Amino acid sequence: MRVLPIIGFLFVFLSCKQEPKQLTAQQIIDKTIETAGGEKYDAATIHFTFRDTKYSSHRKNGNYELTRTSTDSLGETRDVLTNSGFERFANGTKLILADSTATKYANSVNSVHYFVQLPFGLNDPAVNKELVGEAEINGKKYYEIKVTFSEEGGGTDYEDEYMYWINQDDFMMDYFAYKFYTDKGGIRFRKAFNPRMVNGIRFVDYENYKLEPWQSVDLKTVDELFEAGKLELLSEIKTEDISVEILGNN
Structure with missing residues (x-):
């Protein structure tokens, strides 16, 4: 009869044992950035x-x-974007640009650096992150992180929406998709390939897919459409001749 209280105690103990705490979107992104550099x-x-x-x-x-x-037949054009603003130089001479033109060029420069150095930019102050679910792609489990941008500090395309699929095992960003509204708008889905570490920072190339029609599509479902073969491969996006110098503390 003394066995019954022991069994009862074990049952209560096991039933009260907490499940592992689920990571937040911020924790997942922090781990992803740390893994990448x-x-x-x-x-x-x-x-x-x-x-x-x-x-x-x-x-x-x-x-x-x-x-x-x-560089082209007219010489060298150099665009420079800093904390202070944007400048364009033609053969070493600074050009005077209209504000709208400078903003267009600045956004173009920032966009390339942003995509090449993902996931680094996902902790910018204007980024809003939300864990919206989990998914399985090609037999691997992923966290689904939705990203939107605040109007203040979010740039001219702050209304764009992003979805990132973060591998649950190694916290690598293997896929992402985004919905944009400029130039008639659209959805793009990118699959990372050719991952490599250069002096401690991770870089990848991408297969770039599009989806038509796109207006009513929830980004959260684009991975399912990808696995079903419903996306059209547009291009391969490759970053070449990469070099990284890690700076000292001074």
């Missing part, structure tokens, strides 16, 4: 080539300088 992003000079154009980023102590340099 962490603090190295914010103290590095990075050079790369994208679509035959040279780019560089220099970050240190919260300050940044993002550049784009292209």
Whole structure:
């Protein structure tokens, strides 16, 4: 008869045992950034080539300088985006630009650096993150993180929406999708391939897919459409000639 109280105690103990605490969207993104390079992003000079154009980023102590340099028959054009604003130089001479033109060029420069250095930018102050579910893609389990942007600090395309699929085992960002509204709008889905670490920072290339019609599609379902073969491959997006210099503390 003494066995019954022991069994009862074990039953209560096991029933009260808590399930592992679910990670929040912020914790998942923090782990994803740390896995991809962490603090190295914010103290590095990075050079790369994208679509035959040279780019560089220099970050240190919260300050940044993002550049784009292209050359044609007229010479060299260099765009520079910093904490202070945007400037364009033609063969070393600074050009005077209308505000709308400067904003357009600045957004273009920032966009390339943003995508190449993902997931680093996902902790910017204007980023709103939400864990909206879990999914399985090609037999692997993923967290689904929805990202929107605040109007203040979110840029001219702050209404765009993003969905990131973060691998639950290694916290790698293997897929993402976004819905945009400029230039007639659309949805893009990207599958990462060719991952490599360069001096401690992770870079990938992407298969770039589109979906038509897109207006009524929930981004959360795009992975299912991808697995069902409903997306059209548009292009491969490759980052080349990457070099990374990690800066000291001084």
